[in-house]
Amino acid sequence: MRILMIGAGGVGDAAARIAVERDFFELLVVADYDLARAEATVANASARREGETRLVAAVVDASDGAAVAAVAAQYAVTHVFNAVDPRFVMPIFRGALAAGASYLDMAMSLSQRHPEEPYAKAHVKLGDEQFAMAGEWEASGQLALLGMGVEPGLSDVFARYASDHLFSHIEELGTRDGANLAVHDADGNETFAPGFSMWTIIEECLNPPVVWDRARAEAAGGDVEAGFSTLPAFAEPEVFDFPEGIGPVECVHVEHEEVLLMPRWVEADRVTFKYGLGEELISILKTLRTLGLDRTDMVTVKGVQVSPRDVVAAVLPDPATIGPQMKGKTCAGLWVTGTGKDGQPRRTYLYHVSDNEDTMREYGAQCVVWQTAVNPVVALELIANGTWSGSGVLGPEAFDAVPFLDLLKAPKPEGYGSPWGMEDR
């Protein structure tokens, strides 16, 4: 396997560090718009393994599909791994197709609100632009694996696992994400520093959250597409109790890929995503919306053109650098309710907890970033050894969950040594 990874930000950097421990690939090209950043990732990751020479750095403009295809061709890569923010999904996706490579990402093409009823009807949904090209991918014989991070990603693998092995009927597939992370500044004061890109947090939290209902789909004659509807931002707050000492966190509906992916491959009555934003972040997001600082179009400020949301992201600490000041754990997981294989009512939380102390010590990466980065590397390994195979545009649910969950959990050096858990409630 010859991989072109686009993006040497926090997740790309952590993915490189995780990947060098594994033998499944022969080349990993780390490409970024900033060559120095790509070179630093290559140097730091390679230094973790004696004699490591499989990583090389390159420059690429992720917004230009032809440039992506050119770098892919230059290195004869077999797989393009997209590790930049979702604004660049489509050029990278098209670039990979043009280069005849397979493709993997951790976030899907962006949504557009319904022009008349944004808080009721779905319009252009997450991933719609990608699924619209499914025929071309099938024709090429290549695989495009969408949403293969932790959420989406591991959460979707859990959905397939629950359906195959735990439940005979699923009422709700409810991704639930919460954390007890805190960041302290040099003076020891708790400070606001989100665990991943503020650009993405604004995007997913202020967009109308999407839910899927089987009843809506059935009313439309079984059309999966008809099952989607939207809610106002921050809708239906719910306190969810997270495991391993994190405890109760207030969660609200958020627009997220799982809701778009799961109904395509897994049977359920309802699919939701709720994120444990907490009071402070909700208040911050509402203020940004009130002021218009969530805007992504360019505004003129004293003669220069700038996007307000980029400014918000730029003044906050870089999520990739806050690891040393961070304490706590983050939990990604799937809350499944319905009827078990034994015919009895069942309520199960499948989850994966990442402790910042562990990920900093072992990988020099903060826990949210590390947890996102490990899953696509596991998936690439399963694809490399042929355990997972397919063509066309697919989600993680399209593949057998067991080998993924086994490889993730198995102690090193066989596996990735990162256990997941299951709690019946």
Next chain:
Amino acid sequence: MRILMIGAGGVGDAAARIAVERDFFELLVVADYDLARAEATVANASARREGETRLVAAVVDASDGAAVAAVAAQYAVTHVFNAVDPRFVMPIFRGALAAGASYLDMAMSLSQRHPEEPYAKAHVKLGDEQFAMAGEWEASGQLALLGMGVEPGLSDVFARYASDHLFSHIEELGTRDGANLAVHDADGNETFAPGFSMWTIIEECLNPPVVWDRARAEAAGGDVEAGFSTLPAFAEPEVFDFPEGIGPVECVHVEHEEVLLMPRWVEADRVTFKYGLGEELISILKTLRTLGLDRTDMVTVKGVQVSPRDVVAAVLPDPATIGPQMKGKTCAGLWVTGTGKDGQPRRTYLYHVSDNEDTMREYGAQCVVWQTAVNPVVALELIANGTWSGSGVLGPEAFDAVPFLDLLKAPKPEGYGSPWGMEDR
């Protein structure tokens, strides 16, 4: 009187419209960094009076004192009227002095926090840089009248009036500002749109508020300077009942010029400023501080340099343009407590209310902007006819309040037809 007005923003534009109704000046040069904006102000104001030819437009860089002096000399102006935001106070102030002109502003040079104890000790205070040049102004024989808008400005005139005519002993001179303004967007939804510059609102609300106490000054042997101390932002919330139907509004301490000006000329035990921010604005300001969007230094965003606070101001509606969507009244005033001239306890609110409907109809200016703009024009008229005279760096309290209050209140065409009020409580 030949006036150079620097700044054709909301306040400058309204001041020009107010001034053309009066005969006291022979020339008003409207200067802005944007010539088109200055020209629009000249055209719109001149059109309000038949045969008006006293206004001319010019370009000036307000950040360059030599440029200010050059324009002042070019037009042989006698008075420089500063109508831009307080970042440009010092170059304009120095430029006027260099040109041998008198000077008037509506906000004073900016403060700097105490490096060790910002929420207890005052450091560089509002106006300190200007008062440090008092000797040069006295030597020049020219007058620099600081803080001559509505607040500071009319509030300071009220302080002098209360001291001369209403009170034998003043316990507190407490400026209290509140409004019931609401702005609605095209769809009729209430929207966030501050009545004056968001840059200035952030500056004055997030800086540590300053208060003055006679006891502190006396403990230091009667040194007025020793009477200043600071508090945390948003300190000591108090519900103040505003007149003319505005009603109760929650007010908090805010850094403001009155606290720096009044103790220099008027006797009182304590001088404070509280502003009726309301819950939403307090929450917005706290969020901006949390995120670092109140910063004024340049940050690099996707290759361009921009100041986060300028971006916040740029995404909000221009305060000068929201008049048509605004409804309600704003009240500026001074709450005075102590002993009346009759020896009895007295509590009096001196105030001026501006109704947006009136100011839009009569001047096409929103009420906060209009209320700020009318007061410096009244002061310039008093200076032009010799009623107010002096040299050096002075505040509004240094002059007899009665002719100002009479001229403001007297019906047109003798006066400005804008009554102020007084309520004993």
